[in-house]
Amino acid sequence: MTKRTAAKYKIDRRMGENIWGRPKSPVNRREYGPGQHGQRRKGKLSDFGLQLRAKQKLKGYYGDLTEKQFRRIYAEAERVKGDTGENLIGLLERRLDAVVYRAKFVPTVFAARQFVNHGHVEVNGKKVNIPSYRVKEGDVISVRQKSKQLELVLVASQLPERDVPDYMAVDHSKMSCEFVRTPGLGDVPYPVAMEPNLVVEFYAKN
Template sequence: MGKYIGPKSKIARKFGEAIYGADKVLEKRNYPPGQHGLARKRKKVSEYGTQLSEKQKAKYTYGLLEKQFSRTYEQAARMGGITGENLLKLLECRLDNVVYRLGIAPTRAAARQLVSHCHICVNGSVVNIPSYSLRAGDVVSVREKSKSLEVISASLAGSSKSRYAWLEWDNASMSGRFLQKPEREEIPENIKEQLIVELYSK
């Protein structure tokens, strides 16, 4: 499957949730897209369909393709503890996600682009891999040459940097510290990770 580049409102309507942030289209038409959107809402979804939908929602939310998501799940399964929680923790440790969480970018897609275009540093060195996994104590900062970028300034001006307990933000240096992997209750995404585990366990 290639990268999805179509309307994001369509995906949000499919899941009935604003997974990409505030969405006026979703507010007006809170039912699945397509000619039979309203009719489909009444159909009973199978157990497999519910599990698959939850996995797809997680993939779209964090911007991963099937192979990337499967690899992340396998890594989570190898770790000790609850697999579903491990999966979400690993997704939250991704560099593109942390750039978004810190408020440097308005969306995860924008964060991924900033990382890919070498605007972000980790511990003082430029990292251009969006899937780069951060460790406790890592410092994520905006590259010196990129601090005047309008997209970054606008995003920082409109965001609240103190929302997440596992991150620390310093406005003066335009850098944030990844303190630790978040606990499940600290992750705000509405994802039923147990359904994803059940799907992969079949």
């Protein structure tokens, strides 16, 4: 188990929100943060604090990406024409691990990273084991034949708390999905409010 996987509940509690919408999240039971100072009253956050929190929440949601990885994706979003915040969401959703998670092939985004790493996924019929691989519109992502009966896969497809978004066409009988189009912020089924505009403000100033 990776360090990040072990820390996923800590991320929820640090943010004070159930960012993946999981029924087992500790935030459902106690809303204060982790550690001995977690129950202290929180002061009003400054603009910087709000921007930092928005960045940490978005970064955490996609498997607690490293700052270097996240900054690189942001820099790319900034270079592309259009709204930087929307571009950022589109690039994050095109990560292979995010697509595998959205398609409900695995139960968590952390499991998706490991699933891809271990060679269980194909893109257009070819094995791809890089979680950050950028999926293109029209690509077909599928679980490899020998991996379709893994308990993890069978359980994930039945999870009631998540729906597959409409920018993906998923066939769970074949364990494959087509990435139909790149989504904008309004298309992505985040369980909590994400604020990419604040992330843009954070990087603009820092």
